Structure formats: structure tokens, C-alpha cells
Amino acid sequence: MSKIDAMNIGRKCGIVLLLAALLILTVSSAGCISQPVQEPSLEEKYADQLAAAKNLTTIVETYVVNGSQALREAAGIIAEDPTNETLVDQTFADIYTAHTSVKYFLVVNPEKQIIDACPAENPIITPYISVMVKNPETTYSADSPAITMKTVGIGTGDEILVSILPLITKDGTYTGYLIVVFDPAIIYEKLVKSFEETTGYSAWIIEQNGNILYTPERSQREDSILLMTAPNQTELNILTQAILNTKSGVKTYSTYSYGKLKIVNRVAAWDSARVPADVSISSPIVVVTSDIDSTIQVDTPTRTTNLRLEEFALSAYLSIQKTGAKAALAEFNKPDGNFTTQEYYVAAFDINNTQLANPYRPGLLGADRTEYVDINGVSTVKMFTGRAKQGGGYVTMVYENPADNMESQLKVSYVLPINETWYITTGEYYPEIRAIISPDTRMEMIQYGREIIVFIQKEGREAALASLNNGSHYRSDIELSIYDSAGNSLVHDPNPWSTENLLGITDIYGASIGRDVLTIAHEGGGFNYINLPSKSDATTQLSLGYVHPIDDEWFILLTVPMKIIETV
Secondary structure: OOHHHHHHHHHHHHHHHHHHHHHHHHHHHHHHHHOOOOOOOHHHHOHHHHHHHHHHHHHHHHHHHHHHHHHHHHHHHHHHOOOOHHHHHHHHHHHHHHOOOEEEEEEEOOOOOEEEEEOOOOHHHHHHHHHHOOOOOOOOOOOOOOEEEEEEEOOOOOEEEEEEEEEEOOOOOEEEEEEEEEOHHHHHHHHHHHHHHHHOOEEEEEOOOOEEEEOOOOOOOOOEHHHHOOOOOHHHHHHHHHHHHOOEEEEEEEEEEOOOOEEEEEEEEEEEOOOOOOEEEOOOEEEEEEEEEEEEOOOOOOOOOOOOHHHHHHHHHHHHHHHOHHHHHHHHOOOOOOOEOOOOEOEEEEOOOEEEEOOOOHHHOOOEOOOOOOOOOEOHHHHHHHHHHOOOEEEEEEEEEHHHOOEEEEEEEEEEEOOOOEEEEEEEEEOOOOOOOOHHHHHHHHHHHHHHHHHHHHHOHHHHHHHHHOOOOOOOOOEEEEEEOOOEEEEEOOOOOOOOEHHHOEOOOOOEHHHHHHHHHHOOOEEEEEEEEOOOOOEEEEEEEEEEEOOOOEEEEEEEEEEEEEOO
């Protein structure tokens, strides 16, 4: 081959190689231009929120495991001699004062007879007994799981959270079982509130069967996320099934928020708690939510009025008399109706605490609001109904203000009975008064009250009263009083409203504090508001009270000052 031929071949090869290189470069460049950018998955996009859900789940797991261990230790002690009242009472007292979420203990022998209870057996726990003890389908034995925790429906239509532990001696003898009744809101409120304040997310705690153990939306009517689904809420239906059928995940969805009165687009990240194998618990599911955006469903009304609160309530009453209950309720339920103004709106309930009207809460109409409590734990609807039965009057509460971005604010409501079957209420807000007590303070009130009750039971009435009246167990931050069932004062700290008889005390609106407190004590205890005039100046003292029965004859009342309110 000649030198010229070799050169020609070299040139041809070079051209071919150059064309190939250009082709590869062109194809590669085209690929870079046309290849779509891959969107991150929801898990990747909301990794921080999912991590927050997993962190809260770990906290819940630790809480459940530690609580279970404490109960198992108590059951082990009691099992050796369930009839030893001193031993049982001391074991109960230790847990009762340390764990504010525990409401009642019951010890049941193998023949299903109650042999001890703490607090002492009383009408308040009768519904629990009929379901958990006398129900023939309820059976426990030495072969039962170490702990069974579940929600149980009781005769009142409510559900309670209970733990049941077989009592097994060290040698394996079955001596009965222990029932522990919990308040699920107290179990999780402190954990969740701390989490929400730290992260900015909201959190729900749900059982695997859908029962809601804790919700950030206190106005919500459903007790189960299964009841929140609806034919026109496909996204929520899909989310519900995903939460109950997958251990962990992230989804976006749209739903109506009772608490915010808006249609909200949300992100939900969830994770399932793990519990010990020998504990039969419907493992809690932690759901952490954040809002992407929202659409207001109820606009702030443009209508206004110059009427005072009582005058406005009276005008609503006269409308009922004129148009009839059906037409009046329809008007009360209109966000742009004649009785929804910038200053007030009308809500209505029947004597069984069923919601009949509220222009801002259409999803709650027909709901039983008996168990509703405000942000401070006060059963405000029960207070409404109680005041209606007394002929009407004022009730202090903390509630979301529709005119101020649904902020929880102090509200003074006026209750007016229509007849013996239903009543209306309307109120005005005081946004300048911050009247919210932290969960920590409320838990301290419960714990302090239990310490006093256990002290009285241990020392005996006479010795305990003498000691308490001499200043033992005194606290500067929580005021202590003890009364008998007739309202007579037995113990009290030096506070502005100390009196020989509680029934003689009325608040600034003329309502009998004694009647309210006695009712709460009879119903098993709880929180309330006490708003008293000062004897020395033109102010009132607003306090949060906590009431708890000591036994059938005595009860304890603790108060924490909230705010001094100027009245002139």
C-alpha cells in the first residue's frame, strides 16, 4: 500500500471517529436536555415531618413501656395478697399520686367480685363495673396477657381506656385481676403539647382500630378517624385506610377543620409505636400534621349590633317565641343570619348536651357535647346545661374566637333557658386577658390534690385536718380548701374567699360557686372557673379551680390565680 493510500485511509478513519464522537456528544446532550427532572417522593419532600413523627412515636413508646412496667410491678405486689387492704391501698396510693392519667383502680377476685377499689367504689365507677366486671363475656386467667389495654364502651355511650392485668403470684397461682381506668387526654396531652411547641407541628394519637386517644381539635365530634370519612372526602378516606393499614408513611389530603373553620390542605406523616410482645395493646399510632394552605369557609360577619349581651340573648329568645323553634334555630345556624354579628352569635343545646345551633360549627349539629372540655380542661357544655337548669346566668370559659383567627380567648357566656328541654347561649370575648393554664400546672393541681387525699386516708380524718390546718402541705402557688357535702369549710389556706360555708359564695355574676363545685364533686371531679370580686378594690380575681371528691362526705378544692381583672 502506498503512502498516499495510507494517508487517505487515515483521513477516512479520522473523519469516521470525529463523526462518531460528535454523534455521541449530540445524543448525550439531547438526553440531558430532554430528560425530565425527577420529583422527590413525599417521604423525601417531607422528611423532617416524618422524622418528627418517628421521634414522637419513640417518646410514646417509652411512656407506654414505662407505664406498663409500673402497673406490672403493682400487680405483682397485689397478687401475693389481694385481700390485704393496707398493702393494696399503699400500692394504689403510690401509682395514683405519681400518674395523673390514672382515674380508678379495681381489684377483682377469681369469682369476679370486687374486693377493693381506689377511690372507694362509688356511683361514678358503676358503669365501668357493669362492663368490665359483671359482663359474662369478660374473662381473665393465668394465661391472659400480662397487660391488656383497650378502649371499652360503657353504658353512658362513652368510651374509656382501661388496662387489665391478671394477678399471678410468684408460684404461678391466679388470684384475680386488676383493672386500671385511664384518662387518655391526660396521658398524651403533656407529651403532645411539648412536641407541638417545639416543632410547630400538630399531633394526633390514634389506636390501631381508629379510636382517637388525643386530638388537637377539641371541637371535633368524632371519637374515631373512621367516622371522619365521608363520600365526598375521597382523600381523607384514602388517608384513613393508609394510616390504619401501613406502619409508617406520608400523604397529602384536603379536609374540613372543625378547629379552624376552614378547608385545609394538609400533610400527614405517621408512625406506629412498638410495644412488648407480652403486652396486648392496640398500639398507638402517632400522626403528625402540618397545613399547606387553607380556604376560609365562614367569613367574619358584617352585621353589627349595639345591644348588650343579655339584651342580645333576650332578642334571640323573643325571636323563638315569635317564629317558633324550628325557624329560629335555622336563623341561628346561618353565618350571615340576623343573630350572627361582629359582637355575638347564638348557640343552642338541649338539656342532654346535644348541639342544636352554632353558625360556625355546622359539623357539630346533632353531636353529643357532654365530654367537651376547653383548653383548660373545663367541661363548659356541662356548665351551660347546669346553669340552664338553675334558671340561666353567666358561665366563664375559654373558646376559639371566630373573629380573631380562632384564637383561644376568655369568653363570658350568658345562658338563657327556652323551656325545660333546651336553651340558648351567647357570649363576648376578652382577647386582652390571657387565661390559659399550662398542662404542667393542671397536672400539678391533680397530683397535689391526690397527695392530700392519700394523706387524709393514711393519717385519718382528725389527725389529717389538724395537720393541714396548721400549715402542713401548704403551697404558695396552689390554694387548698376542703369542704364537706353541705359546703362547710374544714380546711382552707388564707385566700380572698375563705368562708365558713361555700354555699354562701357567689361570683361576680351572682352564680353560686358552691352549687357548681358540689355538682362537679358529685360527678367525680374536674376543673372549673371561679371569678370573684375583691373586697378591697374594684377588681375581680379569676382562678382555675380543681375539684375532687375525697369520699362520699368530703371533697377538695384547689385554685390557681389566673388574672386580676379590672372592673371599672
